[in-house]
Amino acid sequence: MIAHRPGIAHERLYASTTDTFDGDLDFIAVEYALNGEEVTLTVAEKICAARILTELGFTSREVASRVGAARETVAGWKTNGWQQKSRTPERSAA
Template sequence: MITASRPGTDRHRLYASTTDTYDTDLDIDYVAVERVMNGDLVALTLTEKAMAARLLDARGASIRSIATLLDVDKATVTRWKATGWQVKRPARCGEPRMYRRHVYRGETPCRRCRDAFTAERRNERAAKKQTTTPGRDA
């Protein structure tokens, strides 16, 4: 009888959390994170990948091995580490920064993005108006 094992399975199993299985605030599935940390092929969200990278880094894994395991670029893992493992959420329609992306790409901004951008500019003007000196009465 031949016994086969995957490379790296001779080490002890890594655990992401001992009590929780899911974090609703951060939208992290700790079971999926744990499985990927132990070499299983699991589809992770960007936030879950950053969590797995942070945990693997804390356990002494190299940037290269983390990037390979999570199927991301080494520069991505390095950037996450430099920013304290924070992940910038992708822009979605209905946000002011998505309006700017539409414009940058030469697209016509959608209604939700135009409304969000307009509201942001309105709030900026109102905040600027409040900070001006009140002694300019005529």
């Protein structure tokens, strides 16, 4: 849970200005995660939220907490160009 100090206003974060979904992304669910609200996200939604939070300057710990992933997982997404790592092993040419 994200704690807030009484009397301190926090600006709400938005994933999109007009769309509520895009393919397999539910921007309303992503918005909940951006704002530290409890929500169940798909992997694609977690990556989307993690990218936005990272670009806004949130720490890796804050990003991981808000999207429900390990810091190492978030770092892996970032290293991989904000894509989910392929589970198919690469084969070398023989």
